[in-house]
Amino acid sequence: ILNVEQSPQSLHVQEGDSTNFTCSFPSSNFYALHWYRWETAKSPEALFVMTLNGDEKKKGRISATLNTKEGYSYLYIKGSQPEDSATYLCAFPHETSGTYKYIFGTGTRLKVLA
């Protein structure tokens, strides 16, 4: 059974703090690693697609890095704002019998306190 693990499960930070979370995934048969942002009562929205070892992607105050050899990705938020409060999911495409489906982590729930 493949596992995509995220840590921590949840955290609270003060406005202005920087924070980071981890996604661990199987390092074999790597195709891509996806990060999503999921706000309450909405559907998940794509943040980053990471495909190459050493990749670093950035969108505003949010950035992500990728290490495919050791099977982890970090998501960083610099200067957290209340609107960053959401669940951050990572997903790993897994192929079986010629088809693939995405395996999701259980997410990191971030609450930014004003």
Next chain:
Amino acid sequence: NAGVTQTPKFQVLKTGQSMTLQCAQDMNHNSMYWYRQDPGMGLRLIYYSASEGTTDKGEVPNGYNVSRLNKREFSLRLESAAPSQTSVYFCASSLDRVGGYTFGSGTRLTVV
């Protein structure tokens, strides 16, 4: 460009009733998926369809059936709803392993 469209957005059913959740995508994606989201459980895969004409079970298929009507549409049917099926249901589609998912807006289903 509508992306992934799910209907209905909300539904209340009585135990034993049946209903079909509809999902359509206009991005020419090959694969489509149905997930349910329950508090503390994350997203759990119910069924998926890698291509038109094929469907496969996910983690939690019991109590559900699916139909991949054509490349655009993938429906989820509850034949005899149970309170345990109260959940938020998401449809998603993807082009390939690298492109990631596009999600629908979700259906909040309550079975009483």
